[in-house]
Amino acid sequence: MNSSSNTFTQQLQSVWASQGSMLCVGFDPDPKRLPAIFQGRPEGLFEFCREIADATADAVCSFKPQFAYFASQRAEAQLEKLIGYLKDKYPHIPVILDSKRGDIGSTAQQYALEAFERYGADAVTVNPYMGFDSIEPYLAHPGKGVIVLCRTSNPGGSDLQFLKVTPDGQPLYLHVATLAAQQWNASGQISLVVGATFPEEIAQVRAIVGEMPLLIPGIGAQGGDINATVKAGCITHQPGTGMMINSSRAILYASAGPDFAEAARKVAFTTRDALGLASVE
Numbered sequence: 150m151n152s153s154s155n156t157f158t159q160q161l162q163s164v165w166a167s168q169g170s171m172l173c174v175g176f177d178p179d180p181k182r183l184p185a186i187f188q189g190r191p192e193g194l195f196e197f198c199r200e201i202a203d204a205t206a207d208a209v210c211s212f213k214p215q216f217a218y219f220a221s222q223r224a225e226a227q228l229e230k231l232i233g234y235l236k237d238k239y240p241h242i243p244v245i246l247d248s249k250r251g252d253i254g255s256t257a258q259q260y261a262l263e264a265f266e267r268y269g270a271d272a273v274t275v276n277p278y279m280g281f282d283s284i285e286p287y288l289a290h291p292g293k294g295v296i297v298l299c300r301t302s303n304p305g306g307s308d309l310q311f312l313k314v315t316p317d318g319q320p321l322y323l324h325v326a327t328l329a330a331q332q333w334n335a336s337g338q339i340s341l342v343v344g345a346t347f348p349e350e351i352a353q354v355r356a357i358v359g360e361m362p363l364l365i366p367g368i369g370a371q372g373g374d375i376n377a378t379v380k381a382g383c384i385t386h387q388p389g390t391g392m393m394i395n396s397s398r399a400i401l402y403a404s405a406g407p408d409f410a411e412a413a414r415k416v417a418f419t420t421r422d423a424l425g426l427a428s429v430e
């Protein structure tokens with residue numbers, strides 16, 4: 150099925166149904182952790198990620214390359230090639246560029262072109278700290294997904310996200326969820342990032358945003374609880390939908406040996422099945 154004319158949200162709806170998966174595999178290729186056969190190769194990051202994609206594609210609802218792992222290695226061309234490969238070979242699987250952009254409108258326009266035209270991503274992560282005019286330029290790209298940081302998975306996220314910011318004492322992350330649901334999402338392009346490390350907050354956000362898709366990092370290497378996450382983020386009448394639950398390092402580095410792809414596939418399927426089971430229990 151070619152889904153290039155579908156919106157990000159439509160792509161998600163069909164991939165949740167066709168793949169029966171809420172797993173998002175993240176590409177965070179750390180040169181120091183690549184299996185030996187990829188070390189020192191000019192396109193080692195691309196080749197490693199391609200093997201992981203081919204090994205896990207039938208277990209996922211989305212792929213999420215992390216921009217920093219490519220940019221730090223002067224490997225943006227490999228990121229471009231990877232996303233091109235994913236879109237050609239797996240057009241039904243949405244690709245999220247995780248670059249967490251945030252800047253004034255004129256610069257945000259350039260970041261939006263970078264994500265959607267240079268890289269051809271279906272969605273991009275953005276930081277809402279600079280307000281709606283820093284998010285609007287991404288929404289000018291019809292059908293593309295704009296995934297706004299809300300309650301991040303890291304411990305330091307509480308430093309700012311827990312601050313009470315409204316007269317009735319709403320913390321910042323719930324205020325972001327409220328703005329996203331009530332003011333920013335007229336076009337239906339917005340999703341939110343909520344960490345699996347904070348299931349109570351996932352449930353609070355879900356109560357505010359209805360059926361809005363949630364990108365949930367934090368299972369696997371960060372130790373988030375799969376059952377608690379799925380129960381907190383589920384859409385009651387549509388089990389198996391509503392979430393892209395990301396795992397990067399636990400899948401990428403399941404083995405550092407020649408069996409790395411097979412090991413990644415095994416972890417991806419075990420994770421997909423655990424997510425599926427939790428959604429129907």
Ligand SMILES: O=c1ccn([C@@H]2O[C@H](COP(=O)(O)O)[C@@H](O)[C@H]2O)c(=O)[nH]1
Nearest residue numbers: 215301302303366369370371396397398
């Ligand atoms: O709150 C956030 C937002 C983004 N991330 C990103 O997700 C992956 C997590 O990787 P793991 O190896 O599965 O821990 C990574 O790319 C982060 O940049 C996040 O972890 N938390």
